[in-house]
Structure formats: structure tokens, C-alpha cells
Amino acid sequence: QLQLQESGPGLVKPSETLSLTCSVSGGSITSSDYYWAWIRQPPGKGLEWIGSVYYTGTSYYNPSLKRPVTVSEDTSKNQFSLTLSFVTAADTAVYYCARQVREFPHLGRLDFWGRGTLVTVSS
Amino acid sequence: EIVLTQSPGTLSLSPGERATLSCRASQSVDTSYLAWYQQKPGQAPRLLIHGASSRATGIPDRFSGTGSGTDFTLTISRLEPEDFAVYYCQQYHSSPGTFGQGTKVEIK
Numbered sequence: 001q002l003q004l005q006e007s008g009p010g011l012v013k014p015s016e017t018l019s020l021t022c023s024v025s026g027g028s029i030t031s032s033d034y035y036w037a038w039i040r041q042p043p044g045k046g047l048e049w050i051g052s053v054y055y056t057g058t059s060y061y062n063p064s065l066k067r068p069v070t071v072s073e074d075t076s077k078n079q080f081s082l083t084l085s086f087v088t089a090a091d092t093a094v095y096y097c098a099r100q101v102r103e104f105p106h107l108g109r110l111d112f113w114g115r116g117t118l119v120t121v122s123s
Numbered sequence: 124e125i126v127l128t129q130s131p132g133t134l135s136l137s138p139g140e141r142a143t144l145s146c147r148a149s150q151s152v153d154t155s156y157l158a159w160y161q162q163k164p165g166q167a168p169r170l171l172i173h174g175a176s177s178r179a180t181g182i183p184d185r186f187s188g189t190g191s192g193t194d195f196t197l198t199i200s201r202l203e204p205e206d207f208a209v210y211y212c213q214q215y216h217s218s219p220g221t222f223g224q225g226t227k228v229e230i231k
Binding site: 046047048049060061062063064096098101103106107108109110111113114115116 | 124155156158160166167168169170173179211213215216218219220221222223224225
């Protein structure tokens with residue numbers, strides 16, 4: 001059974017960098033059938049796709065974030081990661097990692113999700 | 124960016140009733156690339172429907188999706204107690220993939 005688990009600091013200071021890791025078990029991130037994605041949800045609000053990575057290392061991002069964001073993979077650990085720079089209070093959210101079915105030429109649906117981790121941006 | 128508008132914001136119904144949720148897109152979306160998710164409090168979203176009308180693995184047949192172009196519908200034929208939740212539509216026809224703002228189905 002596929003499982004995804006987010007990990008990382010729950011509190012980040014404004015202007016600093018948010019870094020999260022998603023550990024994948026029960027499946028390989030090197031599968032050519034899937035992308036691996038990050039999605040966030042501010043408290044009481046809706047969902048926003050942040051970015052996705054393919055096993056080749058190719059990444060795709062939401063241009064609305066308008067600041068440095070990186071989604072990368074570590075195939076040796078079967079993990080993928082998110083870094084978001086220059087965070088503000090508006091980046092406070094539950095961050096989810098998810099598996100994204102490759103529906104070429106599109107990124108596809110999100111069929112398995114982690115439980116999510118709350119990241120609060122505050123000094 | 125394609126904007127998805129869901130209506131109504133809240134749907135108050137009783138168990139056993141039929142729920143009809145709407146998702147309208149600001150531009151035409153290929154039916155192959157429209158999904159619906161269910162989210163319960165404190166949980167991650169769960170994929171219900173993809174390709175506008177295909178149920179995901181393990182989803183009961185009381186959930187059905189229809190629509191094309193800019194208008195899509197999720198129908199729950201007979202509400203079970205576990206169906207009271209927030210529902211989101213998502214398009215992945217064009218990047219960035221976007222979500223609607225959600226419809227809450229609450230117990231009347």
C-alpha cells in the first residue's frame with residue numbers, strides 16, 4: 001500500500017526558507033507513470049498546487065507563487081522535497097505531498113495524498 | 124489560469140437525499156482532465172472522480188460525475204453519513220492546475 005509522509009519544521013520565520021520532505025513507501029518515485037507533487041491549504045481555505053517533479057528530475061511550478069520554489073527528488077532515499085524562499089504569513093498552510101498520475105501531455109490527477117503537515121510562518 | 128467556480132458554497136441535506144454539486148470553468152476544459160475530491164475535517168483530500176466521470180478505485184457507485192466544456196457536476200445519489208464533507212473540483216487541462224473553492228455538504 002502506497003504511503004506518503006511529510007516532514008519538516010512546523011514553524012518558519014518570515015523571510016526565511018521553508019523546507020519539507022516527503023518520504024514515499026510502498027512504491028518507487030522512479031516510476032515513469034507518476035509525478036510527485038506538493039499542494040498547500042491555508043487554514044480554512046482551498047487547495048493550491050505548488051509544483052511537481054518527474055523521476056527524470058524535470059520540475060513544474062505554479063507561476064502564481066512568484067518567488068523561488070524548488071521541488072526536487074532524492075531517488076536513493078525514495079523522497080522528494082519542497083523549498084520555498086522568502087516566506088510570509090500568507091504561506092502559513094497545511095502542506096500536502098501527493099502522487100500525481102502522468103496523463104501526458106498534462107500533469108494529471110492526484111490519486112494518493114500524505115496526511116499533511118502544518119507550517120506556520122511567524123517570528 | 125483557468126478559474127473554477129463551485130456552487131453552492133454550502134448544501135444542507137439529510138441522509139438519503141440526493142446532492143448535486145456544480146463546477147463551472149472560466150474556459151473550456153477537456154473532460155479528460157477534470158477531477159473531484161472529497162475532504163473531511165483534519166484529513167487529506169481523497170480522489171473521487173477523474174476524467175469528469177470515471178470513479179477512482181474503491182469509490183462507491185453513488186458518486187457520479189458528468190459534464191463537458193465549462194460545466195461539470197458531481198452527484199451523490201443517496202447521501203450516507205460519511206459523505207458529509209467538503210468537495211473540490213480540479214482541472215489539469217492547462218497549467219497551473221487549479222481547484223475550485225469547494226462546496227460543503229452539511230447535515231440538515
